[in-house]
Amino acid sequence: MVSLSLDPSAAKYLIKAKIKVDGVVDKSDVIGAIFGQTEGLMGEELDLRDLQKSARIGRIEVELKQNQGKSEGDLTLTSALEKVETALVAAAIESVDRIGPCKAEITLEKVEDIRIAKRKKLVDRAKKILQEMLKQSKEELADLAEEIKQSVQVEEITYYGKERLPAGPNIDKSDAIIVVEGRNDVINLLKHGIKNAIAVEGTNIPKTIIELCNEKVATAFVDGDRGGELILRELLQVADIDFVARAPPTREVEELTYKLIMKALKNKVPAEQYMENFGMKKNNHRKEKEKKEKKADENDFYRELLEDVRGKHEVVFLNDKNEEIGRAPTEKIIDEIKKAKPHTIVFDGIVTQRLVDNAHESGVKKIISTAMGEVTKIPRGIKIITEKQLK
DSSP states (O other): OOOTTSOTTTOOEEEEEEEEESSOOOHHHHHHHHHHHHTTTSOGGGOHHHHHHTTSBOOOEEEEEEETTEEEEEEEEEEOSOHHHHHHHHHHHHTOOEETTEEEEEEEEEEEEHHHHHHHHHHHHHHHHHHHHHHHHHHHHHHHHHHHHHHHHHHHOEEETTTTEEEOTTTTTOSEEEEESSHHHHHHHHHTTOOOEEEOOSSSOOHHHHHHHHHSEEEEEEOSSHHHHHHHHHHHHHSOOOEEEEOSTTOOGGGOOHHHHHHHHHTOEEHHHHHHHTTOOOOOHHHHHHHHHHHHHHHHHHHHHHHHHTTTTEEEEEOTTSOEEEEEEGGGHHHHHHHHOOSEEEEEEEEOHHHHHHHHHTTOOEEEEEEEOSOOOOOTTOEEEEHHHHO
16 A cells, blocks of 8 residues: 555555564554664655655554563555665664663565556556456357358258258268258258258158168257157167267257257167167167178178089088188088188088088088988088089
């Protein structure tokens, strides 16, 4: 605090000190002791009374508290003197060792350059003002950019399939899609840069959606209300949905902010897990599809192997991963099966009962051959597939 006896604009330094007195004294006792014990100590030019009269130093401000027969407090004094003179005054005040009849100690805390403090305060305030100005400017630019962005994004919306379903422009390009409820949901996702969403537009799931879900990784992203739950249940029953994402309870996808959209999509759960949690009957679209695809791929693989050994009188041995582990002449097939113990054998020839029995004893699970001979008993756990069945 700058003293009223000194023009605030002239003050350069603020002297701060701590006072400890072994006795009960008042402010006036402290001030009197300082004037009395420093008189003549620094020469006539730095006499405290004269300096105060000429407003070169301010009023000595003292705050004291008494406790258990002792006095403690703070002292402040402003100075318009130069550094050296201010330091001398501070040292002189610190030299006071008695106040009245009591032993005392005045300890200098610091001499603060008021101008630096003012400059710091000025800079801090200027920073805040500038931040407000920049924030206002950014908000204006952001509003303008958002308006333009929304306009462009609405123009980006497409209509997909024979049902002309509202969709983002990347439905065909993307390996994954997001299935939402309506057109406004697609627009909101477009607004936030998500361009692979498509809307079902009602509880009757369009054929286009079902076909897309069979081809691509599909996430159902629906509202957090009863309507969203109904659409989700329908989707899970008729389409091959891989993941489920929900808007927060009572919220709609079309009104979500970017942060909430990203959070919902990040927290998506596998569709099967969602169905288990809510006691819904699982669909087997994906499993059946994968099973058929696997079988078709295996058949193609076995057909190629048969073509490869056709006319060569060779048998090919495979492990349980359909990896080739060896080959042998057809006439040595029985002996070689016992040695190789394969999972599957493929050969251009006719399956006999003797071959089946020996293959079963060696742990063979599949026999792929050109044709079936007179086999009266096929042990459980072994499967025989002929060339005709592969077609």
